[in-house]
Amino acid sequence: LTSREDEIIGGQTNVVVTFHPTSGDALGGQNAFPDPESYINTGNPQLIFVRVTSTLNGDWQVTTMDLEVLPTIATAPENIYVPDEDLDGFTEFDLTANEIAMIGGQDPINFIFSYFEAEADCEANMNQLLDPANYQNIANPQTLYVRVERLDNGCVFCESFDIETDASLGVESLLAETIAIYPNPTQNKITLQWDAAVQVERIAVYALDGKLITTQVVSQDSTSSFINLSETADGMYFIKISTQKGTLTEKIIKN
Structure with missing residues (x-):
């Protein structure tokens, strides 16, 4: 007072x-x-x-x-997810999409929104993004910061939110369709076959606790390989297949 x-x-x-x-x-x-x-x-x-x-x-x-206590925002910003047609993990985001929800029916004329890649920049009001409605991410996922200034009382605060494309899910789905793993369950060996365009580079099998069981480097022109599990104890394992397009991880069972 x-x-x-x-x-x-x-x-x-x-x-x-x-x-x-x-x-x-x-x-x-x-x-x-x-x-x-x-x-x-x-x-x-x-x-x-x-x-x-x-x-x-x-x-x-x-x-x-x-x-009089004037509310600054009604809700924290939601994370933003955008489809990625070419599945490279990078696309344009409209960072302003959350603004109306954040102020919860208050008059938008009383607010200024600014966006930043670093929390320190948000706090200092430096290096704000120039075109937040058409921002291309530099990582996937990526954390960004929004600075909200209320003009009628001078209140300022910074909040974080994440942006992410569906590239990782898209790549996993694509690889699952183009790489065959059989038989599963198996008693001795697992065979893998894939389209030449996939270009598998490495195959590794891990125990549930993350311990590496076996690994195999795949030659560039190969379209198939197998993993010998005949001496591996019965149980569930993870097989991780690294390709030039991304990584596929699947569960396999040895019995």
Whole structure:
């Protein structure tokens, strides 16, 4: 409350300012708030009564001030997911898509939104993205930061959100369709066959605890291979197939 004292006294000296819950308290000089520097409002809006008393002759005057808490945002920004037609993990995002939901029906004219790649830049209001409605990601997924400034009360805050394409899901689905793994379950060996365009580079088998069981480097012109599991204990394993287009991981069973 004391942040308004200079405005209330208007340059006067030798005065004491106190804040009170009712007009009667202010008129009687009673029940002043003991900690006006850290006062927590009890209503929204709330009327506060202010008493200004001269330390020279005891004269006093009473005035009022209004307290009102204005919400900054209604909800944190949602993560943004965009389809990626060429499955390279990079595409354009409209970072402004969350703005209406964030302010929750408040007047957009009271807000300024800015977007940043680094949290420190968001806090310092530096290096903001110039075209947030057509932003191309530099990683997938990628964390970005939005700075929201409320013009009518000066409140500022930064929030993070993620952007991501469906490239990883798309690549996995594509590889699952073009790489055959059989038989599964198996008693001895697993055979793999794939289209020449896939270009498998490496095949590895892992135990459920992440321990590497076996690995195999695949020659560039190969379209098939097999993994010998005859000496491997029965159980479930993961087979990881690394290609030039991405990675496919599948469960296999040895029995």
